[in-house]
Amino acid sequence: MEDNKISDEKLIEMVLAEDARRSLLMSQPYDPVSGVMSPGTRFDIQIPELEQGTIRIPLAMQELPEVKALMGGKSLTEVFPGSIENARQRWFQLRCRYDFPFWAFKCAHIKNKNGGMPLPFLLNAPQRKLIGEFEKMREAGLPIRIILVKARQWGGSTATQIYMLWIQLMRMQGFNSLIVAHQNSGTEEVMAMAKTALDCYPRHLLDPDGATLPEKEKIYVSAGWSRSAIKIPRRNFRIKIGSAERPDSSRGGDYALVHLTEVGLWKKTLGKSPEDIIRASTSGVLLRPETMIVMESTANGVGNFFHKEYEAAKKGTSLYRPVFVAWHEIEQYATAVEDRRKMAERIVKNRHSNFTDDERFPSGRYIWNLWEDGARLDAINWYEKTRRGYNNPDQMLSEYPGNDIEAFVNSGAHVFNRKKALELRKRCMPARFSGELEGNADYGERALEGISLEEDPNGRLKIWDKPDIRNGKAAGMQDRYLTVVDVGGRSVKADWSVIAVFDRIRMLYGSGGPAIAAQWRGHCDMDLLAWMAARIAKWYGNSLLVIESNTLETRDPDRYVDGDQSGFILNQLRDCYPNLYARRQSPEDIIEGRPRKYGFHTNSATKPMIISNLVRVVRDGLYIERDERCIDEYLTYERRQNGSYGAVTGKHDDMLMTRAIGLHVCFNEMTTPRAIGDVANNGPLRRIYQPSLF
Numbered sequence: 001m002e003d004n005k006i007s008d009e010k011l012i013e014m015v016l017a018e019d020a021r022r023s024l025l026m027s028q029p030y031d032p033v034s035g036v037m038s039p040g041t042r043f044d045i046q047i048p049e050l051e052q053g054t055i056r057i058p059l060a061m062q063e064l065p066e067v068k069a070l071m072g073g074k075s076l077t078e079v080f081p082g083s084i085e086n087a088r089q090r091w092f093q094l095r096c097r098y099d100f101p102f103w104a105f106k107c108a109h110i111k112n113k114n115g116g117m118p119l120p121f122l123l124n125a126p127q128r129k130l131i132g133e134f135e136k137m138r139e140a141g142l143p144i145r146i147i148l149v150k151a152r153q154w155g156g157s158t159a160t161q162i163y164m165l166w167i168q169l170m171r172m173q174g175f176n177s178l179i180v181a182h183q184n185s186g187t188e189e190v191m192a193m194a195k196t197a198l199d200c201y202p203r204h205l206l207d208p209d210g211a212t213l214p215e216k217e218k219i220y221v222s223a224g225w226s227r228s229a230i231k232i233p234r235r236n237f238r239i240k241i242g243s244a245e246r247p248d249s250s251r252g253g254d255y256a257l258v259h260l261t262e263v264g265l266w267k268k269t270l271g272k273s274p275e276d277i278i279r280a281s282t283s284g285v286l287l288r289p290e291t292m293i294v295m296e297s298t299a300n301g302v303g304n305f306f307h308k309e310y311e312a313a314k315k316g317t318s319l320y321r322p323v324f325v326a327w328h329e330i331e332q333y334a335t336a337v338e339d340r341r342k343m344a345e346r347i348v349k350n351r352h353s354n355f356t357d358d359e360r361f362p363s364g365r366y367i368w369n370l371w372e373d374g375a376r377l378d379a380i381n382w383y384e385k386t387r388r389g390y391n392n393p394d395q396m397l398s399e400y401p402g403n404d405i406e407a408f409v410n411s412g413a414h415v416f417n418r419k420k421a422l423e424l425r426k427r428c429m430p431a432r433f434s435g436e437l438e439g440n441a442d443y444g445e446r447a448l449e450g451i452s453l454e455e456d457p458n459g460r461l462k463i464w465d466k467p468d469i470r471n472g473k474a475a476g477m478q479d480r481y482l483t484v485v486d487v488g489g490r491s492v493k494a495d496w497s498v499i500a501v502f503d504r505i506r507m508l509y510g511s512g513g514p515a516i517a518a519q520w521r522g523h524c525d526m527d528l529l530a531w532m533a534a535r536i537a538k539w540y541g542n543s544l545l546v547i548e549s550n551t552l553e554t555r556d557p558d559r560y561v562d563g564d565q566s567g568f569i570l571n572q573l574r575d576c577y578p579n580l581y582a583r584r585q586s587p588e589d590i591i592e593g594r595p596r597k598y599g600f601h602t603n604s605a606t607k608p609m610i611i612s613n614l615v616r617v618v619r620d621g622l623y624i625e626r627d628e629r630c631i632d633e634y635l636t637y638e639r640r641q642n643g644s645y646g647a648v649t650g651k652h653d654d655m656l657m658t659r660a661i662g663l664h665v666c667f668n669e670m671t672t673p674r675a676i677g678d679v680a681n682n683g684p685l686r687r688i689y690q691p692s693l694f
């Protein structure tokens with residue numbers, strides 16, 4: 001809700017009106033028999049012979065000959081000849097085939113958590129949201145591919161499993177399903193759920209021709225010797241279960257429906273990764289309508305396989321659609337508000353406040369964010385009261401995330417302020433150019449001659465702002481650009497090598513900090529990396545080139561072919577490139593004439609310094625990030641028990657380290673960018689120097 005130009009009084013009235021609308025929508029009764037509030041696209045039809053009279057049924061039924069006849073004025077018994085009981089039964093079977101919520105309530109039963117007999121499966125609000133996404137894809141004739149982030153125990157796995165059973169029992173014959181859980185204990189629960197539903201299933205719906213199954217005939221039998229699979233003979237399908245702990249149990253089989261649960265908790269071990277298990281489980285699923293692959297999990301930090309897949313789904317670059325249910329979409333999380341106007345006045349007037357004296361009380365800005373995310377006043381009231389029971393706000397945010405970003409970032413250990421790191425993501429964007437920067441040679445002095453861009457959509461060099469170069473210099477500027485290198489390895493399994501270019505022009509105006517202008521990220525030999533970095537630095541106006549040198553000064557067979565070449569390569573660069581970073585010399589070094597040491601050395605003394613500076617820069621928003629993968633590195637960076645810093649297991653910090661070194665040099669070792677030569681005498685600079693866009 002945009003409120004910059006709206007008075008507080010007007011905004012309060014708008015909040016009250018919107019809250020009334022949200023509350024009315026939440027309070028509307030859900031009735032799967034009449035079709036009121038059922039998910040999916042629907043239309044009204046009147047059938048006098050039914051108790052409900054007017055019902056809402058799926059739009060897909062509109063083209064059925066039987067439905068057309070009913071809409072044309074024919075009676076139920078005219079459409080389905082015979083007794084009224086027979087006509088109603090045949091209508092029931094027809095509707096069950098097209099109307100999942102109706103079928104689920106009438107035919108599917110789930111375990112009663114309070115004990116007693118199994119209960120009809122009545123969808124709650126979050127389940128209706130999830131089923132609605134399933135139905136959108138199915139009705140559009142698309143394969144169903146969903147990635148679900150679970151906020152709390154609202155039954156997402158149950159809804160998925162029952163929906164798959166519906167497809168198997170009512171829609172398609174011979175559709176086998178596979179369920180892969182995090183642990184073996186989870187597979188037992190899934191199988192128990194399926195057996196409960198089948199034990200209570202109407203026997204007359206099992207036969208494709210509508211004949212009632214004989215009482216002596218079992219609905220399901222074991223599929224082979226293993227207890228991990230059952231078979232439903234009358235519909236010719238199997239249900240198999242497996243676990244990420246035993247990945248071989250998920251291999252093989254002709255599956256059309258695959259449900260992968262708690263994927264975010266699957267651990268990567270030697271010879272086994274979440275990607276491998278999912279590939280083995282889903283490789284046989286054809287890309288055809290009514291097939292399903294559903295990945296779901298509670299969030300477990302950022303940068304892992306599940307988080308990357310969810311982010312890809314949000315961007316629309318994968319086959320999956322993302323689904324997240326916030327805590328305030330769950331009916332039970334609400335406490336009645338005594339004075340709604342008073343509460344509306346409070347949240348409106350405090351909406352810009354980012355501070356709180358007690359962490360048990362969320363800031364006014366956070367409460368306003370909840371409102372903007374769709375929470376009702378009753379839900380916000382519940383949240384404020386519940387939060388008082390948590391002395392650590394992260395625990396509350398982890399258990400009750402209000403959006404998918406909170407779900408991920410509040411489930412891991414962190415060095416950086418998560419909220420501030422996520423603020424940087426807003427300025428991230430796709431690179432305007434991808435390719436490679438070529439020279440007349442790969443190394444040596446000729447590598448810095450004949451520099452040209454070669455466009456390649458899969459290139460390792462990503463450029464957001466081209467260099468503003470005039471007569472070989474940074475458009476008459478001194479110290480505008482800075483190029484920083486973090487050295488990785490040459491194999492694909494090693495750490496990444498990263499070259500980052502900072503544009504410091506905004507520091508000249510006092511209107512902002514440095515911005516990432518370009519970045520190269522890949523694997524290659526150290527000598528080729530050094531010359532590539534020099535080529536990029538030269539292209540950006542002979543910018544100061546800072547190479548992290550402690551990695552170069554270690555002997556690592558993954559990086560070097562013929563031993564430690566760091567001194568030789570850096571000395572070569574010094575002779576060919578005029579602006580190579582060297583460490584400050586002590587008075588003793590100068591007096592004794594010791595040679596200068598090139599490169600930035602990251603060690604137990606300098607690393608805490610540059611990380612502390614980076615924490616401050618991120619917190620205060622003092623630079624502009626462009627690559628959102630760097631944000632993921634911030635969110636998976638931790639301070640370990642021994643006091644050292646590093647990425648959590650399985651993650652990287654290569655981009656982060658270029659920012660740490662570069663922003664330290666930007667703010668503490670380089671002078672403010674300034675005009676030189678003729679440009680300095682030509683009037684205002686703001687009109688002339690802006691980051692180049694193309």
